[in-house]
Amino acid sequence: MQIKPYRIGYRTLKTALGMTLAVILSRLIGLDNYASSAILVVLCIKDTRVKSFEAAIYRFIACFIAIMIGSVFFTYLGSTPIVLGVMVLLFIPVTVMIGVQEGIVTSCVIILHLYMAKVIDFNLIINEILLLIIGIGIALIMNMFMPSLDHKLNQYKRKIEDDFILITFVFSEGLNNPNKKLNTPSFDQVSQNIKKAKSLAFREVKNHFVRNENSYYHYFDMRQEQLTLLKRMKNLIESMQHSQHAHHLCSQLLLDVSQNVQSNDYSLMRLHSLYEIKIKLQSIELPKTQGELESIAALFQLLNEVEEYLQIKSQFGSLKK
Incomplete structure (x- = not known):
């Protein structure tokens, strides 16, 4: 095992700054699970602008599908581990079918929010959508700053x-x-x-x-x-x-x-x-x-x-x- 020299890369700097901004903004707005916006930033920081933009679209679509399917499942079938497993069993093939499987990991964050919620209502859905907009949006802004090669x-x-x-x-x-x-x-x-x-x-x-x-x-x-x-x-x-x-x-x-x-x-x-x-x-x-x-x-x-x-x-x- 070889220990590499300690260094802070450009992508690391953008990730740290993006996570900080996402948590601060989400908390100021008063969103529940505001720390999750930082996870969205980490998942959407990419090596290039084009990849970042594509990842943002795929993740947003996948998360929107997760919100719709999760709301129906957990509202009518209950928030139990079995329902969670069945819901994921249905959700993942859907994302693969429409080609947004890159957003599966991001969607799991939203799914768990719905699973842990006592009541799934309009306010919760708006909360999750705002978390997505802040996390993905800040990641996109961070990725606009790419060093010239x-x-x-x-x-x-x-x-x-x-x-x-x-x-x-x-x-x-x-x-x-x-x-x-x-x-x-x-x-x-x-x-x-x-x-x-x-x-x-x-x-x-x-x-x-x-x-x-x-x-x-x-x-x-x-x-x-x-x-x-x-x-x-x-x-x-x-x-x-x-x-x-x-x-x-x-x-x-x-x-x-x-x-x-x-x-x-x-x-x-x-x-x-x-x-x-x-x-x-x-x-x-x-x-x-x-x-x-x-x-x-x-x-x-x-x-x-x-x-x-x-x-x-x-x-x-x-x-x-």
């Missing part, structure tokens, strides 16, 4: 670009020194960083009601495609045994790619250089040994992978923040 997204972007710079630089060195081991950053670690960045970018989308996409997400998706090509390039370079003039040309190309990973307009220029290399390779001397043949074949395949790598970036364009 742009700083974290930029950190991931810089880290991934640094890894791409190092990888392509090592590839360039490897083409000049065929027997040298390619000490690239861990592809698995780079892949994990891209997945985390995509998840964060998707979360940022969910913080906006009118925006359904995020250019950061498409950017990291583009890098994920390029990473797959880089893995294939590494295998090809490691299979090469001979260093020829053609290999040096490709080395210079990859060096240019490495130096311009962060640039938004380098792809077309590098593609032009790549096509020039392909034209030059058409006039090279034919391989004399099987090793040279395999090496030059791997080189042609490498150029195809680099071409696809550059085309993916060219099609993406620039990152629009």
Whole structure:
């Protein structure tokens, strides 16, 4: 068991403040079971604005159904544990059927209020509805304050670009020194960083009601495609045994790619250089040994992978923040 460092997160701060406000407001109004409004706040605080809004709707609908069913059951059948169990047995399938099962836990708070009440009348129903409005409403207000994720997204972007710079630089060195081991950053670690960045970018989308996409997400998706090509390039370079003039040309190309990973307009220029290399390779001397043949074949395949790598970036364009 490992004890993590003590820290107060943004969501924790919002939850504590929301609970405090809900209890104070419910008590000032004079509601019964006023502390329950704090429970509603806790259940409705979410990671994103969209999730919070959806949760509020589902919970309100589910609680309204619970009030109607509970009022009928406990009024005409009595407030007994058996009636409570039968009522829940009917209530849960109803919420699942209409797709508001997320509000089951919240509804149980209201159901228990009805169960414990001596008399179920209009005043009690209004009391429960006001508790819902205060608890869910304050949670929604708290969730309107979401920190921007742009700083974290930029950190991931810089880290991934640094890894791409190092990888392509090592590839360039490897083409000049065929027997040298390619000490690239861990592809698995780079892949994990891209997945985390995509998840964060998707979360940022969910913080906006009118925006359904995020250019950061498409950017990291583009890098994920390029990473797959880089893995294939590494295998090809490691299979090469001979260093020829053609290999040096490709080395210079990859060096240019490495130096311009962060640039938004380098792809077309590098593609032009790549096509020039392909034209030059058409006039090279034919391989004399099987090793040279395999090496030059791997080189042609490498150029195809680099071409696809550059085309993916060219099609993406620039990152629009």
